[in-house]
Amino acid sequence: MDVSLADGRRIPGPEAGLGRNLTYGLLDLLGKRIVTGAYETTGFPTEAELSEQQGVSRSVTREAVKMLTAKGLLTARPRQGTSVQPSACWNLFDPDVLRWMLERKVTAQLLEQFNQLRNAIEPGAAALAARTGDPAGLAGIEAAFARMEAAEAGQETYAHHEALEADIGFHLSILRASGNPFFMQFRDVVATALRTSIRMTRNISGKVFDLAAHEAVMQAILRGDADGAFAAMSAIIGEVSRIMEQEKAA
Known part of the structure; x- marks a missing residue:
């Protein structure tokens, strides 16, 4: 129950927080079901059906459906109700949608598409960082690389997960150093693509990252060599x- 103050303001009671938790719980459940194709043959339930099935209020259901619609997974039409959108309409840059897709199944095709996206973004960001990177951005790249060095040298107690995050941090520092806010809009999808592809390549090559290859990118950026930075980043992604091609052939 909300609490009313003397000046007329209201403080949300504990039910408000519980409602948010219920909404996000339902969002996660329905998002996973949509992405895994659970409603391909049955159609998407009505709000009344969802409320009854999940034991939540209509307001919680309505808010979860609204959030799924904003992510491109659902569409609502007059007299037709709510239905699942084709995957081409999903917002693939949304972190939740990406997570649901990866929880469904990591396919060779999805990994290849991630790599194609990285190849279209990261070399250009590295070249731009070399041309226009400011001292703060360049220092960020050096700090991220130092974290990778520490992981490789064993100067810190790095688990595979932490080494993975160090590698991802390096790539994101380059997006940041490019100074282009549009590149930074790709940070979630680049991080997800890296996390997914590195886990696969680590199982094959036995290592999380190639330190020398990443140092080549950093050094090219620091000396202002845009072409060199582009080529070095392209080599990592290549x-x-x-x-992956070697694994498919095997």
């Missing part, structure tokens, strides 16, 4: 493609 190696991932080579490993």
